[in-house]
Amino acid sequence: MADYDFDFELLKELTETSGVPGYEDRVRDIVRREFEAHTDEVRTDAMGNVVGTIEGDSDYSVAVAAHMDEIGFMVRHVTDEGFAQLDALGGWDARVLKAQRVQVHTEDGDVTGVIGSPPPHTLSEEQKEKKDEVKDVYVDLGLDGETARETVSVGDLVTMEQTTVEMGDHVTGKALDDRVCLFAMLEAAKRIEDPDVTVHFAATVQEEVGLRGAEALGVDLDPDLAIALDVTVANDVPGFEAGDHVTKLGDGTGIKLKDGSVITNPKVHRRLRDVADEEDIEYQYEILPAGGTDTAGFQNTHGAKPVGAISVPTRYLHTVTESAHVEDVDATIDLLAAFLATETGEHDYTL
Template sequence: MKLNLDLLKRLSEAPGIPGWEDRVRELVQAQLEGLVDEVRTDAMGNLIAHKQGAGLRVMVAAHLDEIGFYVRYVDERGFLRVHSAGGFDTRNLFARQVTVHAASGDLPGLMNPSGKPIHISTPEERKKVPEMAEFFVDLGLPAEKVRQQVRVGDPVTLKQEAVRLGDFFTGKAMDDRAAVFVLLEALRRLKGKKIRHDLYAVFTTQEEVGLRGALTGAYGVEPEIGIALDTTLAVDIPEVPPHLAVTEAGKGVGIKVMDASSISQRWLVQEFVALAEEKGIPHQMEVLPLGGTDAGAIQQARAGVPSLTLSIPSRYVHTVTEAVHLRDLEATVALLSAYLSGR
């Protein structure tokens, strides 16, 4: 089947920071119609889709949320100060368009750090990397109107169009909408087919602030095997030595050995490697020094769950230009589908 890149574009551009995943969840739920036997939403906002099978209870998790912000203060001139929800490198936040999701409706804004422009700053001031607390949002409105429309706690998301870029697809929130897309595509390929496992596709919440949705989701599902789908570093770019690249874009799905949140179950890693080799699916082994996925929460649920992560290599992670290779998307869909179908 051909990848539905229009769906990936819609997923990327949909806003949904930790704790405010509603719009993304609604988009995903609409896509699940006819693909699974049951859909429900739990107390944490996880969307849990069940496709019946005769084998082990398998939980496949892909998180709905993206890194973003919450309004924490509105000053006397109408500028907004924000608090980050997820990890940002502030070097990537200069001169960004954002959307403030107020109760009265979405408001366009501009994000910049406080300070002088290049024309009037000193060489020393230009070298400084601002802290998150120095960034503000300008809505271009009088202070009175801002105070009428915006409240502390309103979500703020980065704005970016998702587009095809050669052999890549790029946009905001590919972490983890690319994995949400992979899970939906796998379910589409399994439509009307019997599967060897009892599948729970769980679209989790609040991953970017501590794997929270996956923790409670796994407690409720009680899986016997856990599979997290997420992006990983592909730092195969100029000035980065190969041994630091983690993965390479276009070389296939990453089968994670370990990261900072989990060490994958060894026999499960071996099973996926053998399956990828048997099916001729491009794959690469991954060791990630820092960062984690929902697998870290799933494997610690109840008495413990054998778990691993399938990773989509991504360039420019945690920016609005995250880029995933179409070949890697296809490889991830193919490997996950093959495992679930038993074929």
């Protein structure tokens, strides 16, 4: 295992806690706890975004955003036989759902279920060739129909059940998207003391269903500069050409140049690069051909804002085995903290 400096137990707590879009309550409680210990003011808006503010010596403000929600499901029907059918909250590839254990979050507590997978030798050729879709997924609750309908209701939330563990030089589990970046933001907040500018650390909601929390928050905060944190693709695995890797685990934090929703401000990403060089922090450039982040939410809501983004390279996104390199996590925390500590409000980001 590679050396790392961060609090693994807090990362484990964040990733293993459930929180789908619009229902981030359990994660929000952890965030508020951490913000209350390390920021000057904590507030929550009507959508559920949480902001921890560290007051600076000037009116200039920087917003840092990482989203709390993970992809999950909502129960849309419980069959007479006791199986729950699902509606997706966020972008799922139905192929990865087979033979997975889930948690159904009911008003009376969490209920375990499994998404079964029939033995392959019992399937017809037609069944083998059928395309997997979320609408065809059934959760086996281990209950008869009547008991299942009394226990689980339409509208109950469903998340994948998985632990977060160390694996070689990596950490792996569910919901690293985006809890590993939420974690990096919380860790950086601990390091910021007496900044020249006011820093708003924002834990946003509903990113996985359209950047909704960040877009609303961008209006409320009206920052002078916004930096978003999110995971990014690391396709550095067998089956991909080097040009399609996007990022590579172990090569450092990602400085975003573009994704499917935003082209970052060149002066912002160059200053991120310069800070990384000065502090001897490992980094790599990220050019993500598809997919969006909260970066765009701030740019779209309150006029022309300079925006940048820092990314944690992550393999196997939107599965229960998302994996990141511990040294990349450290580098992300280091770069964010160093960037904020050196922000004076006097850097010219206009183009």
